[in-house]
Amino acid sequence: MKIVLSFVATLLTMNVAFAQAALELTEDKPSALNGIEFSYTIRNERTEETYSRYEVSVVAQNKSGCMLIYFKKEGDNLNSIFEGDPSAIARFECTNATGKRLTSKGANVKAKPFYVPYTVNGSTTKVEGGYLLKNGSRVSTDLIVIVPKGERPKFKVRPQDFAELTD
Template sequence: MLSNKTYIISLLAMASVHFSKAQTFELEEKKAVQQNGFEYGYYITNEQNKVVKGDDYTRYEVTIYITNHTGCTKLYRNNFKTMITDNVGNKLALFNCTNATGKRLTVKNANIEAREFIVATKVTINNKEETKNAKVGYIFRNGETLQRNIIFIVPKNETPKIICSINTPEEM
């Protein structure tokens, strides 16, 4: 019979394996993946052949994106921990190009982040009422698409192989 401690550790290990599988998937160009009401995808906007330090490569300009199709605006807390890193932030997903070289100041991966949600509030300072802006969290409106343009360099005759790892931030 397993001890309580061993049983709990086993359950946590199984849950983390299941969670990570459900939250990471491979993407194909122009074929978006639907996950929990969000659409994740990418498309290539430009392709060029380059020679870098005597080696042949293909340079891709890529647009990565997330679209909110959940039917409601998502508001996220100001201080959520991400699954992608241990830093506090507003990262919704990490798009990782597994065959990117990172040469010539290009990237191997990029995040899509929710926009800051700022509200105006009235405060009293020295018996004087003032309106101040306060960042209360992050927002991703229904129907909105968040996107980034990035550049990958991959070996010649290869296309970008992109894996998306999604984060589920804490909602308000």
């Protein structure tokens, strides 16, 4: 048990997350990078006098064949790209969104936390070790964007790198 905790502690101190360059997306056509498939789908649209309003779902799906793990690291300044959210798999940005009328310009998709056992004085508790995206699993979030009338939303995604461990 001590060996496992030492291994996990070592991994937790490693810097395994780096920001990737932005990847341009095409509506309803997934794009893959490092085994993660990114896409967005327009679920609803409405055109007003001067703008178009869209309800959009953004999705990340692990198709790498491996479980993707991001280990938490204190003071990781790369998280600022993802609005300080260490669980963010990727940041989707609508490049032509106006942000008006309390709508979004982008959103994060997030991995699920994982926990490791930690024993002190014979008492075992679980401590959050980081975040993971299992092979084949999919995470999504919905957002509303407003773009100039006559335009469709255009998205780019900025993924976060993960350490790869086999299932």
